[in-house]
Structure formats: C-alpha cells, structure tokens
Amino acid sequence: MSWLGELYKTYEENADLAGKIQRTNTGKDVVLLPVSHAYQNAQIEVAVTPDGAFYSAKVIPKEEAPTVIPVTINSAGRTSKPSPHGLHDGLQYVAGDYEAYGGVYKKDNAYHQYIEQLSKWCHSPYAHPLVQSILAYLEKGTLIEDLVREKIMVEKDHVLIPKWTKELEAEVGEKPLLFNVLSGDQTTAFIRFSIHEAGKEARPLWGDLEVIDSFINYYSGELPESGLDYVTGKVLPLTENHPSKVRYGGDMAKIISGNDTVNFTYRGRFTDKNQVASISYEASQKGHNALKWLIAKQGYTIDGRVFLTWGNAEIPSPEESSYDIFADFYAEDEEADNLATTDTTHQQFSALFTKALKGYSAKLAYHEPIHIMILDAATPGRMGILYERSIEKELYFSKIEKWHQTCFWRHTYGMKNKQRYTFWGAPSLRDIAEAAYGSRANDTLVKNTIHELFPCVVDGKKIPLTIVRSLLQRASNPVSMENWEWQKTLTIACAVMKKHFHYKEEERNVALDKRETDRNYLFGRMLAVADVLEERALYKAGIKRSTNAIRYMNAFSSHPETTWKIIQANLVPYQARLRGQGSYYQLLLDEIGSTFKIDEYSDKALNGKYLLGYYSQRAELNKKPEEKMED
Structure with a gap:
C-alpha cells in the first residue's frame, strides 16, 4: 500500500x-475533492427556491457535466445495489414520481432510501438551510412532472420515452437537448441542484464550500x-x-x-x-x-491507460519530448525559448537542457521523492496498477537527462502558432510509438508501446528491439507515406537509432562524421549523395517526382550492394545534366567508397546506423554556403 x-x-x-x-x-x-465527495457527470440542473418550490431546469452541456457531489462509503463505489448519494443523484433516487412515469425499481425503492438519508442530514446539528430547501421540494414527489412540463424530458402515455426516433419528431416536435448528452435512456439522467433567490444568480450546491463542510461534519459521525x-x-x-x-x-x-x-x-x-x-x-x-x-491535472491518458508522474512541484514527465520540457520551463522567456527551437550544437543543447532540469529540480527539496504510476482497467469494474515506483529526485532527473542527451536528434515536425519549428533533443514517447507503427496505429498499440518505453526513460533499460526494427522498416520505406510523415519518421528513427547503438559522448553530434568507417553509416552516406544529386538534376529540369534513391530505399536497406548498382547506373544522365557539379558528387561517392573495407562492401542487410549516415550526409549537402564557411 x-x-x-x-x-x-x-x-x-x-x-x-x-x-x-x-x-x-x-x-x-x-x-x-474533499473527503466524502466524488465526481459525477450530470445531465440536468434543477433550480429550487429557498422555500422548496421548483423554479427552473436546464440540460447541462457535456463540457460542464463534471460535478462534485457528496457521497457515502457505499454510494462511492455502488454498482447494481441501490445506495443513495448525499444530495445530487440519479433520477430513480431523486424523483418521487419515478414509478408513476413507468420507472421500475429492480430491488429496493431507491427514492425512499434517498429521502430517508437526506432527512438525517437535514435534521442533524450540521444541517444546511439550502439543503433543507432541496429536501422540502423533493418530498413533494413531482420532479419528473416538472421536467416534462419544462420540456426537459419527454413522455408518451405517462411513460418516459426511452429513445428518440424520427417518428416521434413528427408527433412530439423538436428533439429535446437531453437526448444529445445521455448515453442511455431518460431514466439514467443524473440530476444536480442549485438554489434560486429573487434578484440573485443561482447558487450551485455542488461547489459550495459551506455545503461541503456541512456534509463532511455530518457524515463523520456516521x-x-x-x-x-x-x-x-x-x-x-x-x-x-x-x-x-x-x-x-x-x-x-x-x-x-x-x-x-x-x-x-x-x-x-x-x-x-x-x-x-x-x-x-x-x-x-x-x-x-x-x-x-493528479490525473485530471497532469495525467497523460490514452485509450483508458493513465501515465502519471508527480512530486511536490511541477516536474517533467517521462513521456514528454525535449521541446515539451523547454516550453514548460521557458514559457515566459522568449530568448531561451528561441534557443530551444533553433539550430544549435549538441553542446549548446546539453547546456540548455541541463539548465532547464536544474530549474525544475530547484523547486524540490533534497532527496524529494518523485512518484510514477501507470494505470489501466482490464474490465469495466477492475483497475490495475501496471507500473509504480518512487524515485529520489536526483536519480529521476539524472535518468531524464540521460535519455534526452542520448536519444538526441534534430526534428522539424513541430507546429507552434501554425508555424513549423525546429527543435533538438528527444521526441515524445507517443511520437516514437506513432513513428514505429504509423500515425493511424490504434490506441491500444500506441499505449502499449509508450508503456514499453517508460522503463527505458526512468530505469535506463534498452529500447525493445521490436520498436527499433519497426522504426527502421518504416523509415526505409518513404514511398509508403506522405513526405511530411516520412521526414518526421526519419528524424525520430535517427534519434532512437543513435540511442540504441550507444554512440560515445563525442559522437553524439548530428553533424556528419567523416571519420566513421562503419559500413552501415557509409552506405547511408552514399544513398544521401545519390538522393541529392538526382533531386537537384530533376529540379533543374523542372520535374517533380521522387528520386530513385527514395524509391529504392527499402530494397537498399535489405540488399545494399545489389541495389546500389541499380541506383548508380540510373545516376549517369543526372550527373551529365549537372555537368561540373555532377563531377563533384562523383568525387564524393569515390571518397566514401574508398573508406569501405573490402569484405564489408556486401549485400548484408543494413542496420539503423545507415539512417544516421543518410540524414547527416544529406543535411551537410543541403547546408547554405555561409553555414559551410562557419564550419
């Protein structure tokens, strides 16, 4: 516990x-929520006068439905057995004419139980006069009659209509708003109460601190x-x-x-x-x-699964991207926010990110615990804690920093104020999941993937191979998706691949590493040169289509030597079209090719490092002249 x-x-x-x-x-x-209180979605609000008379009623929009209600031990977790709440409740509990309008109590009379319990509160030393007004009204047993008269509810032959049909529209008139907010029939409606005093605004009883204290004091004696x-x-x-x-x-x-x-x-x-x-x-x-x-305030929920991290102050979540952490911490600092979203080196990013984490950490005491929970329900009645641990803040922040420093890449898929921005660091866990399995992946697959990645951030575990392989496969198949989605998938895959292959500290830069001799990296560089060469030749000719490097990328990742022969043969006319510039690209290909060890230039399938070589080489070739001079 x-x-x-x-x-x-x-x-x-x-x-x-x-x-x-x-x-x-x-x-x-x-x-x-105060003790002895719970949330409940209400569909109807009934206003009563201080002398216990009906005043008005209205249907509650879905966005305003959550209501804080007083509850008892039994009602807080009630199922099929009748157990009334403290004040606001379902129609079968609060309507004395429930049976008169076709309602049937499966077990005990819920209305009688409700009135008996409410009477105890209203006759206790802690009674509140406004609650007594509600009791005086409900004892009259005319709630449904009043709601029908106000056209909130609809009846036919003195029975509440269970479902709305087109035939009823022709017979009764316009469809009542209640049917737009109910998931069941009219008898499932939940009612909340307010008090109307002449010349004053309605006084809601579900958020009234006096009424809340009145019920807590009363119920503590029960x-x-x-x-x-x-x-x-x-x-x-x-x-x-x-x-x-x-x-x-x-x-x-x-x-x-x-x-x-x-x-x-x-x-x-x-x-x-x-x-x-x-x-x-x-x-x-x-x-x-x-x-x-905590769940309502800061939990991350997908398909019913809740990912929650909390402490005694605001802290970054394991699910967040580097930009999310920057944006939260630097929300009021435009200069720092610009640093977080513009081109920078890994060293600049590292310093800035460490500063952000220190800002969060400074709000917490030394050795303050950070708590992490993942919750989900396998059945409608049972919820399980899938992951739970408490970790000292120093260790937690070191794990967060390690993840963002090692799962690092340059990303351009973010949108802020309808403007695309660049950020450096780690993608969010959801973005990794969607990159691995597609933006249309079902929520069950996405939430399970995020769940698998949580320990990678918090406990330093390796990224599961299934996710790495799926990212490699999708990033190697650009023709299967739109260009924007592939570009996003590519940069996320590069971040994960770099994390997966445990690059050393000095090798964590996104910039091209011309000293790298790994065959996967070299093949990726060659593919990038071919891609840029053909792309520029097509642009010069006014042709818009995918390059052969892109179209053959999937085959290239599986059989690089064989596929490269096809790609290189197709490059000849494009080199000729570019003339002198074409010769430059050929010299670059010769330079890369000469770096291969003879026995490693083979058809063995490539691993994710080839994506790093492809991206870095392509980024280098697409640099502006002034940027190259700075290098």
Missing part, C-alpha cells in the same frame, strides 16, 4: 486546495467502527468499499476491491478480506481523491 500512502501524503500537503477550483495551463478546471489503518498506522474508522471514478466521472473501475467471495479474489490465502489489509475511510478517500486530482 505504499502508493496509497504516498497519495495520502500528497493530499495532506495540498489539503488547503480541497474543494477549490483550479485552472490548468490547458484551461481545464480541476478540483481536489462512520463505522474503528480499526488499525495499514496506511497511516493509526486506529481509525475502516472501510471495505473504496471509490471508483478514478480516471473520469463515469469510470466504474476500482483499484481496491475484495467483494468477490466466489472466484477466489482472496480466498485460498485468507478467510476474510480484512486479513489482506485494513484501510481507513479517511486514507482511502484522501488517497483516491488525490489520485483523481
């Missing part, structure tokens, strides 16, 4: 933010017996029912669950689930609420 203990500490360190709306850098509003809490080591009221809705409002998957007494969730080792671990209600609530808050 170390992960829950760390989340509990995180909550305690940020307790002053509980219940307060925060806006992230992306413009998203997030809330650190908690079960105490026992040893394995998280805090204290004797506190325990719970066997833990929250769901961890990733989003409708998420029913739980991380902790022991309610399966049939299929041996814990049986075979223990006779009772409390023998596994006993957790207090407070620790469970605070730990899960901290996790929800």
Whole structure:
C-alpha cells in the first residue's frame, strides 16, 4: 500500500486546495475533492427556491457535466445495489414520481432510501438551510412532472420515452437537448441542484464550500467502527468499499476491491478480506481523491491507460519530448525559448537542457521523492496498477537527462502558432510509438508501446528491439507515406537509432562524421549523395517526382550492394545534366567508397546506423554556403 500512502501524503500537503477550483495551463478546471465527495457527470440542473418550490431546469452541456457531489462509503463505489448519494443523484433516487412515469425499481425503492438519508442530514446539528430547501421540494414527489412540463424530458402515455426516433419528431416536435448528452435512456439522467433567490444568480450546491463542510461534519459521525489503518498506522474508522471514478466521472473501475467471495479474489490465502489489509475511510478517500486530482491535472491518458508522474512541484514527465520540457520551463522567456527551437550544437543543447532540469529540480527539496504510476482497467469494474515506483529526485532527473542527451536528434515536425519549428533533443514517447507503427496505429498499440518505453526513460533499460526494427522498416520505406510523415519518421528513427547503438559522448553530434568507417553509416552516406544529386538534376529540369534513391530505399536497406548498382547506373544522365557539379558528387561517392573495407562492401542487410549516415550526409549537402564557411 505504499502508493496509497504516498497519495495520502500528497493530499495532506495540498489539503488547503480541497474543494477549490483550479485552472490548468490547458484551461481545464480541476478540483481536489474533499473527503466524502466524488465526481459525477450530470445531465440536468434543477433550480429550487429557498422555500422548496421548483423554479427552473436546464440540460447541462457535456463540457460542464463534471460535478462534485457528496457521497457515502457505499454510494462511492455502488454498482447494481441501490445506495443513495448525499444530495445530487440519479433520477430513480431523486424523483418521487419515478414509478408513476413507468420507472421500475429492480430491488429496493431507491427514492425512499434517498429521502430517508437526506432527512438525517437535514435534521442533524450540521444541517444546511439550502439543503433543507432541496429536501422540502423533493418530498413533494413531482420532479419528473416538472421536467416534462419544462420540456426537459419527454413522455408518451405517462411513460418516459426511452429513445428518440424520427417518428416521434413528427408527433412530439423538436428533439429535446437531453437526448444529445445521455448515453442511455431518460431514466439514467443524473440530476444536480442549485438554489434560486429573487434578484440573485443561482447558487450551485455542488461547489459550495459551506455545503461541503456541512456534509463532511455530518457524515463523520456516521462512520463505522474503528480499526488499525495499514496506511497511516493509526486506529481509525475502516472501510471495505473504496471509490471508483478514478480516471473520469463515469469510470466504474476500482483499484481496491475484495467483494468477490466466489472466484477466489482472496480466498485460498485468507478467510476474510480484512486479513489482506485494513484501510481507513479517511486514507482511502484522501488517497483516491488525490489520485483523481493528479490525473485530471497532469495525467497523460490514452485509450483508458493513465501515465502519471508527480512530486511536490511541477516536474517533467517521462513521456514528454525535449521541446515539451523547454516550453514548460521557458514559457515566459522568449530568448531561451528561441534557443530551444533553433539550430544549435549538441553542446549548446546539453547546456540548455541541463539548465532547464536544474530549474525544475530547484523547486524540490533534497532527496524529494518523485512518484510514477501507470494505470489501466482490464474490465469495466477492475483497475490495475501496471507500473509504480518512487524515485529520489536526483536519480529521476539524472535518468531524464540521460535519455534526452542520448536519444538526441534534430526534428522539424513541430507546429507552434501554425508555424513549423525546429527543435533538438528527444521526441515524445507517443511520437516514437506513432513513428514505429504509423500515425493511424490504434490506441491500444500506441499505449502499449509508450508503456514499453517508460522503463527505458526512468530505469535506463534498452529500447525493445521490436520498436527499433519497426522504426527502421518504416523509415526505409518513404514511398509508403506522405513526405511530411516520412521526414518526421526519419528524424525520430535517427534519434532512437543513435540511442540504441550507444554512440560515445563525442559522437553524439548530428553533424556528419567523416571519420566513421562503419559500413552501415557509409552506405547511408552514399544513398544521401545519390538522393541529392538526382533531386537537384530533376529540379533543374523542372520535374517533380521522387528520386530513385527514395524509391529504392527499402530494397537498399535489405540488399545494399545489389541495389546500389541499380541506383548508380540510373545516376549517369543526372550527373551529365549537372555537368561540373555532377563531377563533384562523383568525387564524393569515390571518397566514401574508398573508406569501405573490402569484405564489408556486401549485400548484408543494413542496420539503423545507415539512417544516421543518410540524414547527416544529406543535411551537410543541403547546408547554405555561409553555414559551410562557419564550419
């Protein structure tokens, strides 16, 4: 339970933010949920007057649906068994005329349970007058009737219409907005409440700190017996029912669950689930609420899988690219941001990147822990922690720096303010995944690839060969994709290849290395010369098409000697068209060819180093004259 203990500490360190709306850098509003509260997506908002009369109702747009609601131990993780929330709830709980409009309770009468529980709160010493107004209205049992009259809901023969059809449009009229925000029928609608006072704006009850404190104070006296809490080591009221809705409002998957007494969730080792671990209600609530808050604020989610990194201050994530880290740290420093996105040497990049990491690190105390979690749900009701570890900040930042310094290349695929920019360093893990398997790869494949790459960044493990081979194959097949996608794939592949082949410190520069004698690198250089030679000859003739070097690139990577004979034979007319410049390219090819060891000039398939030679040689040939003079 170390992960829950760390989340509990995180909550305690940020307790002053509980219940307060925060806006992230992306413009998203997030809330650190108070104890005994949870997120729920609501579809209808009902306004009630202070004297308990219906005032108005409206359908809630999807972007405004997340609602902070008071919950009990049982309702926080409820499934099919009726268990009412504290105030805001589903239609079957809050509507006294639910059965009158065709609703059927599968088990107990949920409305009676809801009213009984709400009455206890309203008659307790911690009662809030505005909540008493809601109780006074709901006891009348006319909620659905009022919603039908307001044309929020639609009924036919005194039964709520389950689905909207074209036939109904001709009979009833325009399609109600409610059907645009519901995933099920009308009976699945969730209702939240506000109070309307004459001459004032409606007062929402789901974000009201007074109402929140009122419920927490009331419910703390309703908690079960105490026992040893394995998280805090204290004797506190325990719970066997833990929250769901961890990733989003409708998420029913739980991380902790022991309610399966049939299929041996814990049986075979223990006779009772409390023998596994006993957790207090407070620790469970605070730990899960901290996790929800962190995921909403800074988690990276793809296809339901959550990648989360957190500490006591803002820190770079293992998933981010070098530019993401620069952009976050230098958001207010235009000069430094320009340095991060313009052409530079590896030494300049290294100094700048180290400075950025020191800026993040300075916000944390010495030996401050950094926490990393990867979560996913195999089934709708069960969530697993796929990866979890805590690491001291010094080690974490050294691992991040090592990754970005060694998986380093020049990239030109980024877009900022509709302008393409160049950045140096490592690509994001998602970009690596999409480069390896295509931009149209399904989310399951992408998330699994990111998962495989996480330990490469955090633990220094080698990049899996399946990813390296896939990158090599796709980067060697430019005709299979548009040019922009191939250029992006090529630079990402070069970064990964350089990391994979463990180039030494002095060899990490993107610039052409004329001292390199590796056959793969040399073959890549030859292919680049052929590509540029033909490209310039075609441009001179006003012809737009792919060069033979590009068209034969895939075959060249598998059979370089045989394919080179074909490419070189096709170069003859283009050399003649370029005249003196054609002779320059031939001399360059002769120079590269003379560097080969005789036994290494063969048809053996090339590895990823040939991409490095190709890219570096091509970049060298495409340099402007003034840049070459500087060299």
